[in-house]
Amino acid sequence: MATAGASPRSGGLRQFHSPRAWFLKARCSGSFPSPSSALRSPGAVAAVEGEVSDSRAAPRRRADEDAMALGDSPPTAAIPSPSFFPKKGQTLELVCESLAFKGKGVCKVADTGFVLMCDHALPGERFIGRISRKKGNYAEVQKLETLSPHWENVEAPCKYSSDCGGCKTQNLLYEAQIRAKEQQVHELITHVGRFSESDSEFATLFRPIVPCNLHYHYRNKMEFSFGSQKWLPRDQLSSRSNPDVDEYALGLHAPGHFDKVLHVEKCLLQSEAANMVLAVIQDSWIDPALGLSPYNVHKHTGFLKHLMLRTGRDCVTGLPQLMVNFVTSSHNPGLLAPLVDKILDIPEVVSIVNNVNTSLGNTSLGEKEYVLYGKPTITETLRGLTFQISANSFFQTNTHQAEVLYKLIEESAGLKGDGSEIILDLFCGTGTIGLTLARSVRHVYGYEIVADAISDARRNAEINGITNATFVQGDLNKIRDEFGNDFPKPDVVITDPNRPGMHMKLIKFLLRLRTKRIIYVSCNPATCARDLDYLCHGVAEQNIEGCYSLKSVQPVDMFPHTPHIECVCLLELDS
Ligand SMILES: C[S@@+](CC[C@H](N)C(=O)[O-])C[C@H]1O[C@@H](n2cnc3c(N)ncnc32)[C@H](O)[C@@H]1O
Numbered sequence: 001m002a003t004a005g006a007s008p009r010s011g012g013l014r015q016f017h018s019p020r021a022w023f024l025k026a027r028c029s030g031s032f033p034s035p036s037s038a039l040r041s042p043g044a045v046a047a048v049e050g051e052v053s054d055s056r057a058a059p060r061r062r063a064d065e066d067a068m069a070l071g072d073s074p075p076t077a078a079i080p081s082p083s084f085f086p087k088k089g090q091t092l093e094l095v096c097e098s099l100a101f102k103g104k105g106v107c108k109v110a111d112t113g114f115v116l117m118c119d120h121a122l123p124g125e126r127f128i129g130r131i132s133r134k135k136g137n138y139a140e141v142q143k144l145e146t147l148s149p150h151w152e153n154v155e156a157p158c159k160y161s162s163d164c165g166g167c168k169t170q171n172l173l174y175e176a177q178i179r180a181k182e183q184q185v186h187e188l189i190t191h192v193g194r195f196s197e198s199d200s201e202f203a204t205l206f207r208p209i210v211p212c213n214l215h216y217h218y219r220n221k222m223e224f225s226f227g228s229q230k231w232l233p234r235d236q237l238s239s240r241s242n243p244d245v246d247e248y249a250l251g252l253h254a255p256g257h258f259d260k261v262l263h264v265e266k267c268l269l270q271s272e273a274a275n276m277v278l279a280v281i282q283d284s285w286i287d288p289a290l291g292l293s294p295y296n297v298h299k300h301t302g303f304l305k306h307l308m309l310r311t312g313r314d315c316v317t318g319l320p321q322l323m324v325n326f327v328t329s330s331h332n333p334g335l336l337a338p339l340v341d342k343i344l345d346i347p348e349v350v351s352i353v354n355n356v357n358t359s360l361g362n363t364s365l366g367e368k369e370y371v372l373y374g375k376p377t378i379t380e381t382l383r384g385l386t387f388q389i390s391a392n393s394f395f396q397t398n399t400h401q402a403e404v405l406y407k408l409i410e411e412s413a414g415l416k417g418d419g420s421e422i423i424l425d426l427f428c429g430t431g432t433i434g435l436t437l438a439r440s441v442r443h444v445y446g447y448e449i450v451a452d453a454i455s456d457a458r459r460n461a462e463i464n465g466i467t468n469a470t471f472v473q474g475d476l477n478k479i480r481d482e483f484g485n486d487f488p489k490p491d492v493v494i495t496d497p498n499r500p501g502m503h504m505k506l507i508k509f510l511l512r513l514r515t516k517r518i519i520y521v522s523c524n525p526a527t528c529a530r531d532l533d534y535l536c537h538g539v540a541e542q543n544i545e546g547c548y549s550l551k552s553v554q555p556v557d558m559f560p561h562t563p564h565i566e567c568v569c570l571l572e573l574d575s
Contacts, residue, residue, distance in 0.1 A: 225305070
């Protein structure tokens with residue numbers, strides 16, 4: 001096993017030419033001139049329904065997941081004439097038909113089929129949009145004005161929802177949100193994964209999405225930024241007293257602006273206790289008498305970088321516990337003391353820490369951590385186990401729905417419960433999935449790239465008296481042929497990669513391994529569908545056959561109002 005080195009965000013190095021079912025469904029009304037018939041030709045339809053290909057010969061890393069979902073090469077079978085493409089800056093009247101990745105609304109140019117993606121457009125909404133960016137075989141549109149609202153319109157309870165970029169669908173009825181998510185998974189599994197709807201088993205293997213019962217206050221961690229430039233939505237720009245003077249802000253980064261912060265007094269996704277802390281800090285930090293300044297990402301001056309709020313639970317009383325983490329550019333506890341004094345009045349606060357990050361970048365990880373009050377950790381319970389969470393450790397962000405997710409994983413694992421089985425927990429993070437299953441099995445082996453997460457996993461095992469779990473740090477994108485010699489053949493593999501999905505090396509390992517059962521937990525249905533295709537149908541370009549059958553696909557909504565979708569998929573070895 002190679003040791004860590006690559007960024008955990010880097011991933012499978014394959015090119016995506018994903019199909020786009022919404023190409024066939026979405027429509028647009030409007031003023032687009034001279035529609036070309038290019039995409040009406042059978043060849044063009046074939047091009048938009050392209051296939052997933054392995055580009056190991058020309059590997060490339062993709063950060064833009066919109067492009068991944070849509071494919072970023074122009075259609076090859078019938079390349080439309082340049083006049084086919086809408087021009088940058090062109091204004092169109094559009095109707096949004098469905099939602100795609102990152103919650104972007106999908107529209108289609110009348111008669112041509114050309115796809116337009118628009119942030120904050122929701123199904124059924126008729127609006128005026130301006131082409132802001134062309135991206136291969138689709139273009140991005142900026143919404144200028146809503147002409148008539150979307151179907152299933154509700155009033156968004158949060159006043160920042162249309163600006164902060166987090167809750168993109170807060171003004172869409174929750175039932176419609178989850179329907180859209182379910183539809184996205186369905187389309188990706190059929191088109192990218194190449195699982196046929198006409199297959200008699202398909203109807204039973206595709207399960208309805210599990211909704212989240214908590215629609216608000218479900219996030220146990222929020223990270224706010226201090227900024228020297230307050231970002232104001234277009235319609236409030238005139239209210240700025242002096243447009244030449246920057247104003248300080250504490251809130252969330254305006255979408256697409258690393259240097260501008262939308263001032264936020266309250267976030268409905270975090271706990272009430274966390275909102276109380278945020279309110280107290282908002283009331284105090286701007287007071288000039290305190291001498292506090294936000295970090296300026298351009299000039300690299302200023303002290304306060306981020307405010308991270310984590311909510312856990314006292315394992316005995318079940319009452320909320322709060323950790324407040326100030327991320328600063330230098331160590332100066334005297335400057336933070338007045339803020340600490342004020343938030344100590346909030347009884348839920350049990351831990352106040354200061355992470356010092358002297359780098360020029362804007363990350364929240366500290367090079368050094370100082371405890372300013374109480375303990376360096378808070379606790380949380382999940383599936384009957386206790387977890388200690390430090391400022392920088394990973395923990396499922398929606399504890400309530402993580403219970404639901406882990407139960408589904410346990411059910412899919414179908415363990416005998418007689419302590420005979422071996423579990424391989426790939427991308428194990430702080431070991432939570434493996435540890436919740438450890439009591440029923442002989443041994444759990446967990447692999448993860450982040451060294452601190454591995455230390456947390458080992459500590460979590462100890463706290464819970466679990467001795468049959470081994471956690472190893474390493475990069476699963478760089479496994480060698482010997483990977484697998486360090487643990488007995490697993491009966492069940494759980495794989496929970498981050499958004500880029502699994503690297504081809506890991507896919508090949510799983511195809512060689514021929515384990516009885518794989519549970520693929522995914523936060524990105526596009527890469528999940530691609531990997532399921534490889535595991536079940538093989539890698540044609542490399543003459544490798546698939547050896548697993550897809551038994552179930554279970555979408556789970558972990559994050560209401562956001563575009564994120566989680567899935568639990570069960571694969572079994574072909575008999
Ligand atoms: C979606 S999280 C899953 C965490 C864990 N299974 C859980 O439920 O809490 C994905 C994990 O994969 C890790 N990771 C990302 N890239 C990796 C790589 N190349 N090799 C090993 N682990 C990686 C991340 O650090 C992260 O902890």
